[in-house]
Amino acid sequence: MRRTTTLWMTAGALALASGAAWADAAAGAKVFQAKKCTDCHYTDGPAREKSLADQLAKKGPELWYAGSKFQKDWLGKWLQDPNPIRPLKYNSLTEKNTGGHPKLAGAEAADVTEFLMSRTSPLVKGGEIKPKTNPKGRLVFTKNMPCSGCHQFPGQKFTGGMNGPSLAKAGERLNPDWIFAYLKDTKTFKPVRQMPVFAGVLNEQDMKAVAEYVATFK
Amino acid sequence: MRTLFHAAALFLAAGLAVAPAFAADGEQLYKFYCAQCHGLQGKGDGPNVVKDFPVDPRNFTRADEMNKLSDADIRNVILDGGPVANKSPMMPPWGKTLAKDEVDALVKHLRVLCKCKGKS
Numbered sequence: 001m002r003r004t005t006t007l008w009m010t011a012g013a014l015a016l017a018s019g020a021a022w023a024d025a026a027a028g029a030k031v032f033q034a035k036k037c038t039d040c041h042y043t044d045g046p047a048r049e050k051s052l053a054d055q056l057a058k059k060g061p062e063l064w065y066a067g068s069k070f071q072k073d074w075l076g077k078w079l080q081d082p083n084p085i086r087p088l089k090y091n092s093l094t095e096k097n098t099g100g101h102p103k104l105a106g107a108e109a110a111d112v113t114e115f116l117m118s119r120t121s122p123l124v125k126g127g128e129i130k131p132k133t134n135p136k137g138r139l140v141f142t143k144n145m146p147c148s149g150c151h152q153f154p155g156q157k158f159t160g161g162m163n164g165p166s167l168a169k170a171g172e173r174l175n176p177d178w179i180f181a182y183l184k185d186t187k188t189f190k191p192v193r194q195m196p197v198f199a200g201v202l203n204e205q206d207m208k209a210v211a212e213y214v215a216t217f218k
Numbered sequence: 219m220r221t222l223f224h225a226a227a228l229f230l231a232a233g234l235a236v237a238p239a240f241a242a243d244g245e246q247l248y249k250f251y252c253a254q255c256h257g258l259q260g261k262g263d264g265p266n267v268v269k270d271f272p273v274d275p276r277n278f279t280r281a282d283e284m285n286k287l288s289d290a291d292i293r294n295v296i297l298d299g300g301p302v303a304n305k306s307p308m309m310p311p312w313g314k315t316l317a318k319d320e321v322d323a324l325v326k327h328l329r330v331l332c333k334c335k336g337k338s
Contacts (some may be wrong), residue, residue: 052250073302093253093265146299149255152264163254165276194254197314201299 004011018050023107026093028115031108043119047191065160065189066141067117075116078173079109085173087152087162123185131212134190137213140206145198147210154217165196176215183207244322244327251312252324260331273306284332292336293323 032038044165047062049055056200066075082101089095104112141147147156159168170179181206182189184207186197198207240290249258257263260278284315287295295303299311318329329336 052246056250087266093249093258144307146308149271149308149310158268158270158272161255161268161271163264164268194251196310196312200314201311 023110023114025114025118028111028113030068031112032115033105034100039104043116045121047189049192052192058091060090063116064119065121065124067120068181069175071173071175072113074173076109076113079104079112080106086165093190094161101151102122121189123188124175124178124181126177129180129208129215131176131215132212133170133216134209136206137209140202140210141213143200150195167214170214170217172218174215176211179214180208180211242323243318244323247320247324248327265307273308278328278331281332281334283333285336288337289325292328293321296321296324310321
């Protein structure tokens with residue numbers, strides 16, 4: 001008896017310490033509504049944008065495949081301390097992103113993380129792409145293709161353009177498998193976007209190599 | 219019968235009203251896809267062009283430069299990117315992204331920006 005109590009207490013303490021053990025997707029879905037996250041984000045696929053006007057009308061990025069796109073640890077922390085990802089304001093070429101994204105406190109952030117991690121896409125396979133510094137990926141990213149023209153990255157002197165989401169910490173933020181899936185199936189995730197489609201320009205080996213390379217950015 | 223006729227007329231009117239929205243709008247396409255590097259006015263000064271950006275995007279308002287390119291040259295570089303014209307790969311390939319009528323509309327819009335006709 002005494003033994004079981006201790007066990008339960010240990011489990012409880014562990015759960016409290018991690019803060020995530022009781023986190024629950026259904027509760028997260030409710031927080032997502034109550035905090036009006038739905039004003040700017042949709043969480044049910046497939047993609048809804050059909051025209052430039054549809055994309056330009058969006059107030060924030062789509063989150064219907066968030067569970068395939070993000071690393072859970074990153075998401076849990078970012079929701080509590082949402083520092084800018086895109087150097088420019090969403091859908092603007094002239095204004096800087098000055099931050100100020102709505103914040104969530106610990107328990108709510110944990111629930112919303114569970115909820116968003118439940119939004120996945122079958123196109124993203126698990127464990128196919130591992131972070132790896134490789135010469136082919138670097139060549140594609142920095143020389144042969146215009147990736148760095150729009151995305152910040154950990155470069156020597158030139159650290160990338162401003163209009164795309166920063167990839168400077170992509171290795172902490174993005175699921176490496178999603179990077180590859182997105183390059184391969186760009187239009188399924190984002191039918192209308194300012195980034196060119198590279199499928200058919202790059203072959204699958206090149207796309208894998210560059211995904212592995214981007215996944216090392218920290 | 220009359221109802222049918224009315225329905226058909228309505229249908230036609232709706233079709234006509236909607237049609238222009240589907241025609242590729244060169245200026246709108248330019249602002250969305252190209253201005254990030256070439257600038258909203260076409261001066262080659264979009265927000266991506268930070269200090270240390272390796273190569274200046276073409277300034278489309280320079281008629282002298284733009285006159286050296288034919289419409290076909292412009293179309294090819296849009297479709298396949300800089301390297302097809304021995305230019306920098308910082309100019310992306312848009313062939314897998316844009317439809318043919320969208321590329322045509324962009325070529326026309328660049329001619330508006332340069333106020334020039336180009337080499338024939």
